[in-house]
Each structure stands twice: as structure tokens, then as C-alpha cells.
Amino acid sequence: MSSTSTGFSTPDSTADHSDAMSDAQSTSSNALGLLDPQVSEQRRRIFDLINRLRNTGVQSEISVPVIAVVGAQSAGKSSMIEAISGISLPRKAGTCTRCPTEVHLQWADASWTCDVSLRRDSVTVGEPHATPFGSTITERSQVTERIRRAQRAILNPSRDPDDYLHGPEPQADDSSFSSDCIVLKIRGRDVTDLLFVDLPGLIVGGIEEERELVEKLVRDNINRESCIVLVTVTCETDFENQPTYKLAREHDPDGSRIVGVLTKPDRVPPGGEHLWTAHIKRENSRTKNTEWFSVKNPSHEDLRAGITWQASRSAEDQYFASAEPWLTLSRGAFASQLGTANLTKKLSDMLYNLMLERLPLIQQELDAALAKTQASLKDLPPPPSSEEPVSEIVRMVSEFTREADSQTQGVPEADGLLQQMSGAEEVFQTDIRLTVPNYKPWRSDDQQRSYMPSFDFLLHEEEHLRAGRGPSIFVDQVMRDARSAVTRELPDNYPFVVQKRAILQFVDLWRAPAFRLFEVIQARVEALLLKLVSSDAHFGHYDKLKKLVGPIVIAHIAVRAQETQQRLDFLLAMEAEVKTRNVHYFRSYRDKFLALYKGVWRRRTPQARRILGEPSPERETSSDPGSPGSTRSYLDSEAGTPPPAHYTTAYAAPREVPMRPPPTPPLERALRALYDLGLTRLEARDLLVLMRSDPEEDALFIMANVRAYFQVAYKRFVDNVPLAIDEAFVRGVVVGLQTAILTGIGIGGRDGFETCQRLLQEPEHIKRRRDELLEKESRFKEAHRELMRFTVTS
Known part of the structure; x- marks a missing residue:
């Protein structure tokens, strides 16, 4: 008996074994x-x-x-x-x-x-089952030892x-x-x-x-x-x-x-x-x-x-x-x-x-398993081309840049790039509006503070914007700054630098909101492009290519961002030079602000109160300064006018008295007289100019000029900044993007072909998955052939 076996007896000699098998x-x-x-x-x-069938290895699935x-x-x-x-x-x-x-x-x-x-x-995939x-x-006699080994x-x-x-x-x-x-x-x-x-x-x-x-x-x-x-x-x-x-x-x-x-x-x-x-x-x-x-x-x-x-x-x-x-x-x-x-x-x-x-x-x-395997193969990205790797990468980069251009131009989707930018631009506009100078046309030490009427002429333009929250600036402060700037000017004349300084105070505040807006938009553009890079829609499952393209795109964005920041610096420098050709717009706002400021300032005198009319206690206490409801008509009748003589307060039947026309108020008589002289478009407030001039009223003119210029400049700025960012960065980021990517890859270099081949190597997990599915498909097809052969010969 063989020394390696303790099972059934198996003779060692060939002759004896042949005899046993013969039996x-x-x-x-x-x-x-x-x-x-x-x-x-x-x-x-x-x-x-x-x-x-078991030889094909399908028994694990079938x-x-x-x-x-x-x-x-x-x-x-x-x-x-x-x-x-x-x-x-x-x-x-x-x-x-x-x-x-x-x-x-x-x-x-x-x-x-x-x-x-x-x-x-x-x-291991690719090895025999x-x-x-x-x-x-x-x-x-050799079987026992072979099984043990x-x-x-x-x-x-x-x-x-x-x-x-x-x-x-x-x-x-x-x-x-x-x-x-x-x-x-x-x-x-x-x-x-x-x-x-x-x-x-x-x-x-x-x-x-x-x-x-x-x-x-x-x-x-x-x-x-x-x-x-x-x-x-x-x-x-x-x-x-x-x-x-x-x-x-x-x-x-x-x-x-x-x-x-x-x-x-x-x-x-x-x-x-x-x-x-x-x-x-x-x-x-x-x-x-x-x-x-x-x-x-x-x-x-x-x-x-x-x-x-x-x-x-x-x-x-x-x-x-x-x-x-x-x-x-x-x-x-x-x-x-x-x-x-x-x-x-x-x-x-x-x-x-x-x-x-x-x-x-x-x-x-078997049919279901084969169909499922073939469907899984179709779900995988197509295998890379080994013959034209350069053309393949150029195609991918071209498709990527076309999609990037489409997204930055704008797509009609709720989560599109431009839709995301809209909210940030609204915040920017509000932040700039909040830098408005908060002028108060009375002295800081005035014991009887006047109420500030709302700017009715701005309601239709800025009703959705909050009022400015800056510190109050009073008449005596403006006059102090104006007088300190006087050099060789004639009496009652003040240098332009006074107004320019006031303007630059709010212009200097515009840099932070402008760059905040750009940072938000830059982050969203970068996120969009990197999302396009990482998705399988353009660069498939080629992780090596994605890892190379991502940093190239970021570097290109950085270049465009630097150019855009320079444009923002240019816009800010431009706003530092006080100038406008929108003369009509500026004068219109200046006159409106000046009239309002003067009205509040001159109301301190009894004559002005009679001309403008005292605000009723109810209106003054119930109105919130700066709210539309606090506006008071300057044509209100004079307060305290007694009732006509034919009215009585006694609890008795009214006496028969002859009807007389009520007396005409002085303000109305004055306006009627001026009307008869041919001055037909006057209002009560226009009579304020007849009052003796107050030297401090020069501050009101400065305040009106600065406040009017803010309206001109801020509206110009809140348009120019988003337009510059959009032109230089949002739409500008795709300019030269394809060239930057292809250059960064080295596609035109001496080793460009080999580089492209290396970048188009399938990720190991995709390659392994493809090989597994192909091996399964081969086994299923072989098993299918065995079944067909059996069916045909049955």
C-alpha cells in the first residue's frame, strides 16, 4: 500500500494495479x-x-x-x-x-x-476561473497526496x-x-x-x-x-x-x-x-x-x-x-x-x-444575467482610444469649454450661475445705498430738534431699499468743516474741496462691498467650473486628467480674478474724481434736497412756521421721521384760525345772522397778489426766499450738493461694478480657457502624445470592473452556447 494513504488499498506495482482494475x-x-x-x-x-456549465464558472450566478x-x-x-x-x-x-x-x-x-x-x-481579473x-x-494511489497538497x-x-x-x-x-x-x-x-x-x-x-x-x-x-x-x-x-x-x-x-x-x-x-x-x-x-x-x-x-x-x-x-x-x-x-x-x-x-x-x-x-452584464458594460464610459489620444483630449477640452461658456452666458434654470449672482448683486446695491450721508438740517445743539420729512421724490426709486444708517451730520458740523478749508476765497465763498471731502467719505466705503461682491461671484464661478471638471460628462472617469485639469482651471481663474480686481480698482479710482455729465439729474436732485433742507432749517422762525404751517401735534408725534407718512404739505392753512362768527357752541338753535364771506388767510392773500403780478407758479415754500438770509444756510447748499451727487454716483457705481465683473470675469473667464488647459497639459510638447496616452489610462477600478464584466459576459456566452448545443442535439 502507498505510504501516503490510509484509505482503500491501492497496490503499488503497475501489474498488481492492472489486475485489481481488471477485477x-x-x-x-x-x-x-x-x-x-x-x-x-x-x-x-x-x-x-x-x-x-460548471466548467464555465457560472454556478456563482446561475x-x-x-x-x-x-x-x-x-x-x-x-x-x-x-x-x-x-x-x-x-x-x-x-x-x-x-x-x-x-x-x-x-x-x-x-x-x-x-x-x-x-x-x-x-x-484576479483576467486570470482563469x-x-x-x-x-x-x-x-x-496519487490522488490522496495531490488532494492534500x-x-x-x-x-x-x-x-x-x-x-x-x-x-x-x-x-x-x-x-x-x-x-x-x-x-x-x-x-x-x-x-x-x-x-x-x-x-x-x-x-x-x-x-x-x-x-x-x-x-x-x-x-x-x-x-x-x-x-x-x-x-x-x-x-x-x-x-x-x-x-x-x-x-x-x-x-x-x-x-x-x-x-x-x-x-x-x-x-x-x-x-x-x-x-x-x-x-x-x-x-x-x-x-x-x-x-x-x-x-x-x-x-x-x-x-x-x-x-x-x-x-x-x-x-x-x-x-x-x-x-x-x-x-x-x-x-x-x-x-x-x-x-x-x-x-x-x-x-x-x-x-x-x-x-x-x-x-x-x-x-x-442565464439570459437575464447576460442582459444585466451587458447593460452594466454599457453604463461604463467607453474605453479610451489608444490610437488618437491627442484628438480625444482636445475633444474633451473643447466640450468642457463650450459647456462653461454656456453656463456663464446664462441658463434658464433656478440654480444657474446668473440666478445665484442676482442675490449677491442685490446685497451689494443695498450695502452701497447704506453709505448715504445722513444729513440733518439743524444744529447739533438745537434743543428743539426738528422732524425730518421723508424724501417723497425718492420713494418711487428706492422704496425697496433701507434708509441709510450712518452717523448724523448737522449744519454746524458742515459749517465748521467749510470754514476750516477757507484760504484765499472771497467772503461767503468756500472751496470745492469741502464738498469733495464729504463725497470721498462715502466713496471710500464702497471698496469693501465691491470686493465682497466679487469674492462671492468668484467663488461661485470657481465652484461651477470645478464641478464641470469633476463630473463624468466631459472628462469621463479619467481621474489623472481631472486632477491635472483642475489646478490649471484654478490658475486660469486666478489670472482672470486679478484682472477683474484691477478693473474694480479703476472704477473706485474713477469715482474718487468727482465729476458727472448727468447735469440735469444732478441739478434736479440738488434743488429738491435744498428746498427740503431749507424748509426744515427755516421752520425754526415764526415767519417760516406761518408760511409753511405748523405740523399738528398728532402728526408730529405719530409720524416716524423718515417715513412716508410724516410728510406734511407746506400749503396747510395757518394754525389757530378762529371759526367763522356764524358758528356757535351753545346748546340751542342757531341765531339768524347775515352771511359774510370768511376772511382770507394772509398766506393765500400774498400768493394771490403775486399771481396777479404774473408770478403764476409759486408755492408757499417759495416765499421762504423773501426771508432774510442766514449765514449758516451755506451749509445747506453743501449738504444738498453732496446728497444729490450721491444719488448720481451710487446709481452709476451699482451698475458699473456688476457690469465690470460680468464682462471681465463671469463671461471673461472662458476667454483663453481652452488654450490654457491644452498648454497646461503639454499637448503640444515633445512628449504630448505619450502624455495624452498616460492621462487617458482608465482608473484602476473602472478597468477592473470592465474586465470583470467582460469575463462574466464571456462565461455567460459560453454557457449559453453549451445550452444551445444541448438543445440542438437533443
Whole structure:
């Protein structure tokens, strides 16, 4: 016997082995699995189709029928598999099943062979789904050692599998269990068509992490409707203490795809035989939905003595034909549920029928998976062009700059760039308006402060703007500044610098709002362009290209921003030179402000109060200075005029008195007299000029000039600043943008072609995803061809 195997006896000499195989092949009933190898052509073609489909690697996505062998450790699972397959599994200490082993048994009119390969669930894209592990085996004695080495290779994915194929092996393993799979393809004249997966045995106790890993591996395999679950239960341990059947029923509640196997029937404790035969006879209420079998495999002593496979099968038949209670079962209706041959036939029939039943579903699943994979491929960006990388990048940059130009010109969308800028421009206009000089046409020490009428002539222009909040500026302050500036001027004349200084005080405040507006717009333009850069619409998934274009765009924005800031500085410098050609507009506002200021100033005198009319106490106390409701007509009648004589306050009938016209008020008489002299367009306020001039009234003229110029200048400025930003930066940012990007990339340089090729390399995750999908598509198409070939030849 080979020194590396403790399984079925396998003679070392070729001659002896040939004699043994000759004996095994002498009758058709001696084929592995004890089934007639000359099965129907249809059955063989079905199993051949299952093998070919699994060879394509689609079983992870398509429910290809398979038998999963599950059981607890030491439940006799390995011995049962040896009995079905005719090979010996490793039995040394520490060599229990630690990864799935997929066994393809296929009848062939040829000498016996076995091919071993490794199939990894998470292979590197582009690598074969399954890789051969060594050359084809033609001697059964070599299978055990090859399987042991293959399992070591599976448990050490970081190393080259060839390290474990020949010679000394590395000692330590990367992992204790793995979901990767060993695949055995056994062919020969004495082989029955069958396919099953031997899963690691469930662990009772032990390390929790390993126990959970093995249980998950089992669950992942048995939860599909296309899986027949072969549950092995040993008769030497209480049924309730073995979790395998309970686990299987969780995934198949009605038990229709579960086959139960009782192993080690010779280990049943005395008196407990009926507990086990109840499963076979379906007398156990918990397991009666499952069909149960029992097999008797060689003991460790038999294996050490070198028992052959044929001898072990004969011993099994002898045991069930002589030992109670199995003898009674073998003579009745349950004889077909005893022995490996009957079990193998049952499994083969179930797998065959399940495949016939699921063929249409497999076709549907395959078509759906192929369509989904192809749709996912279409969702990926097109692969880069390796022939014209320069033209490809020029195209991308051109499309990007066209989109940038469209966005900066304006798009009819609520979140468009210009729509976002509108709010910032309104804030800027308000901030400039709030710098208005807050003139008060009375002295700062005036004990009886006058009320300030609202500027009715501004309401239609600025009703949506808040009034200025600057500090109050009084007449005595203006006169003090004016007198301090006098040099060689004639009496009652003041230099222009007085007004210019007052104007520059509010113009100096305009710099901060103007640059705040630009900062907001710059940030939004930059965010827009970088969003266009990072989106897949223009530069796809080419991260290297995006990472290069982004800083180039930012640098270009910085250049345009500096130019725009220079324009703003120019506008501010221009406003520092006090000048306007809008003479009519300026004079109109000056006259209105001067009349209002004079009206408030001169109202301090009794004559002015009589001319203008005293504001009523109710109006004065209830009106808010600066509000439209506080305006008082200067044509109000003189306060305190007594009622006509014919009115009485006595509670009695009125006396009959002759009707006389009421006396004419003095103000009305004066205006009527001037009207008769030909001065037809006078109002009450115009009579104020007849009053004796007050030297401090020169301050009112300065105040009116400055306040009127503010109206001219601020409206000019709140237009010019947004226009300059829009022209120089918003629309100007796209000027030269394409050239800047292409130059920054180096497209016209000596290494331009190579640079473009490098930039158009797909990101690794996109490339990996594309390769995965292409590999899937290839496998699905191959599986589809196999199905079509089967359909055509059926």
C-alpha cells in the first residue's frame, strides 16, 4: 500500500494495479457507485451538460443543480464520499476537509483519469476561473497526496500554488478554512455520472470564528433551490446533538430536496436501534418528510489492514444482510434504502430529474444575467482610444469649454450661475445705498430738534431699499468743516474741496462691498467650473486628467480674478474724481434736497412756521421721521384760525345772522397778489426766499450738493461694478480657457502624445470592473452556447 494513504488499498506495482482494475471492470455492476455505466445517452448528456456549465464558472450566478454533502466532523462523511467516488481522501491528523471539494464523476470509454484544479471565488481579473493543479493523474494511489497538497495551496492564496505541488511545503497556513474550491474531474469506464460538493464538516465547539465561517460556507451552498442536500448523520451520537439536519431544514422547510444518510450503523448503542430505523421507515415525525438511507463503510482497522474498495462494498452488503435490525429492513420495502449503491442511484436520479426540471429556468437565469452584464458594460464610459489620444483630449477640452461658456452666458434654470449672482448683486446695491450721508438740517445743539420729512421724490426709486444708517451730520458740523478749508476765497465763498471731502467719505466705503461682491461671484464661478471638471460628462472617469485639469482651471481663474480686481480698482479710482455729465439729474436732485433742507432749517422762525404751517401735534408725534407718512404739505392753512362768527357752541338753535364771506388767510392773500403780478407758479415754500438770509444756510447748499451727487454716483457705481465683473470675469473667464488647459497639459510638447496616452489610462477600478464584466459576459456566452448545443442535439 502507498505510504501516503490510509484509505482503500491501492497496490503499488503497475501489474498488481492492472489486475485489481481488471477485477473491478469484470462486470458492469462493479462500476464505482454500483450503477450500470451503460446508462442511457440522455442521462449521460444531461450530466455532461452540468459539468460543462460548471466548467464555465457560472454556478456563482446561475443555479446549476449540484449535490452538497454536509455533516458534522467525524460523522463518516469522508468515508461515504470515498465509497461513492472510489478515491481515498487524506486522513492524516490536521488534514480534515478545510475547503469545498467539488467532485465530477463522468463515465467515459477510456482509462481512468483524475484532473485536479483550484477554483478561487475572488480571482484576479483576467486570470482563469480555475487553474490546473498538476498534470493528469492516471494512478489512484496519487490522488490522496495531490488532494492534500491542493488543500494547502487553497489555504495559502498569497503563495504560488506550485510551491505546494512538489517537494517540501511551507509550514504555516494563511487561513484555517476557505471558500475556494478543489475540483476533481474523474473519468473512466468504471465511473458513474454524478456531481457533488463535499463541504467542510460543521464544528461543534472549537474556535467560534472558525465555527461561524464553516457554518456560513455551508449555508451559502445549500440555500439555493437547485441544491440537493445530502445530510450525513452518525449513529454513534444522539441525533438531537447533531445540528446538520436542523440546519438543512432551515433552508428547505419541507425537506423535499434533502437526502439523509445514517453512517456507522454498527455503532448504534444496544437497545437504541429503533430510534434510527424510525428515520428510514419515516416513523419519526420530525424527519418523515426526508428519505433516509444507511451506509456501512470500512472502519479504521479495515483501512489500516488495506481493504480494497470492492471488498468494502461486499462487506457492506454482507453487514446489511446479516445484522439486525438492518436484516429485517433489507428483506422488506426498505431494502432500496440500504447500501452505497442504492444511495448513489438515488442521488443520480434526483440530480438528473432536477436538471431536467430546471433547464428552462437555467436558460431564463442565464439570459437575464447576460442582459444585466451587458447593460452594466454599457453604463461604463467607453474605453479610451489608444490610437488618437491627442484628438480625444482636445475633444474633451473643447466640450468642457463650450459647456462653461454656456453656463456663464446664462441658463434658464433656478440654480444657474446668473440666478445665484442676482442675490449677491442685490446685497451689494443695498450695502452701497447704506453709505448715504445722513444729513440733518439743524444744529447739533438745537434743543428743539426738528422732524425730518421723508424724501417723497425718492420713494418711487428706492422704496425697496433701507434708509441709510450712518452717523448724523448737522449744519454746524458742515459749517465748521467749510470754514476750516477757507484760504484765499472771497467772503461767503468756500472751496470745492469741502464738498469733495464729504463725497470721498462715502466713496471710500464702497471698496469693501465691491470686493465682497466679487469674492462671492468668484467663488461661485470657481465652484461651477470645478464641478464641470469633476463630473463624468466631459472628462469621463479619467481621474489623472481631472486632477491635472483642475489646478490649471484654478490658475486660469486666478489670472482672470486679478484682472477683474484691477478693473474694480479703476472704477473706485474713477469715482474718487468727482465729476458727472448727468447735469440735469444732478441739478434736479440738488434743488429738491435744498428746498427740503431749507424748509426744515427755516421752520425754526415764526415767519417760516406761518408760511409753511405748523405740523399738528398728532402728526408730529405719530409720524416716524423718515417715513412716508410724516410728510406734511407746506400749503396747510395757518394754525389757530378762529371759526367763522356764524358758528356757535351753545346748546340751542342757531341765531339768524347775515352771511359774510370768511376772511382770507394772509398766506393765500400774498400768493394771490403775486399771481396777479404774473408770478403764476409759486408755492408757499417759495416765499421762504423773501426771508432774510442766514449765514449758516451755506451749509445747506453743501449738504444738498453732496446728497444729490450721491444719488448720481451710487446709481452709476451699482451698475458699473456688476457690469465690470460680468464682462471681465463671469463671461471673461472662458476667454483663453481652452488654450490654457491644452498648454497646461503639454499637448503640444515633445512628449504630448505619450502624455495624452498616460492621462487617458482608465482608473484602476473602472478597468477592473470592465474586465470583470467582460469575463462574466464571456462565461455567460459560453454557457449559453453549451445550452444551445444541448438543445440542438437533443
